[in-house]
Amino acid sequence: MDEFMSAAIFQAKQGRQEGGIPIGSVLVKDGKIVGQGHNKRVQDGNPVTHAEIDCLRNASRIGNYRGTIFYSTLMPCYLCAGAVVQFGIKKVIAGESKTFPGPREFMVSHGVEVIDLNLDECEQMMSEFITTNPELWDEDIGR
């Protein structure tokens, strides 16, 4: 696993320690991390602070997203995939998509390269969380 997905997993674990949903994201531009974040729905009481949204906020206004790659421990949902498409992020690397398939085709149809690393570590973080907190997870994805 490369350093960027490791950083995303670190973010996810930090979120879990805070009592939140263990999903982490890292935005890389021209080979360097320009933003990191994790899901803070629980911590901030904010339904839109998904990991990718927190990451984009922390990257702040970088002007444009050419040359960026979005790493996320979980396949992005429509909210975050919408951000990817709108901002013109052309590559997404997901840790897994078993616990949540996400709108992969939606991103691909907009010219985004999507790679699923299918990592056991990412899947186990989510499986453990969903089993323990099913209602929080349902709320997170708008069920």
Next chain:
Amino acid sequence: MDEFMSAAIFQAKQGRQEGGIPIGSVLVKDGKIVGQGHNKRVQDGNPVTHAEIDCLRNASRIGNYRGTIFYSTLMPCYLCAGAVVQFGIKKVIAGESKTFPGPREFMVSHGVEVIDLNLDECEQMMSEFITTNPELWDEDIGR
């Protein structure tokens, strides 16, 4: 114009007074306003604080979005349309879509009813802003 779009326009004007992009949103649930917000990209230095995202944050965790209607002075972009689809918001009422058409068909294809009120007031707010601040607007929509 009904009271909800008036409230969204009020939000947009507040954003403009703060030096921001004049887009406002209101979330209505069962006939009552449960959240209001406006674009704060400039004010907060946060590229993801579009009006609808600010509105969802301010509504905070309402649990689910059944019976909600999203009012926005401008047709939502993919980021905000992604939130609409992910959270299961079933009706979007936009003030206008001339200055930015937005992914209306994307929402409709996911079962969202989308109404465009085509209001001169909303269009003029955006036209004036885009003419005066073209670079800020391009940045907002990821150009």
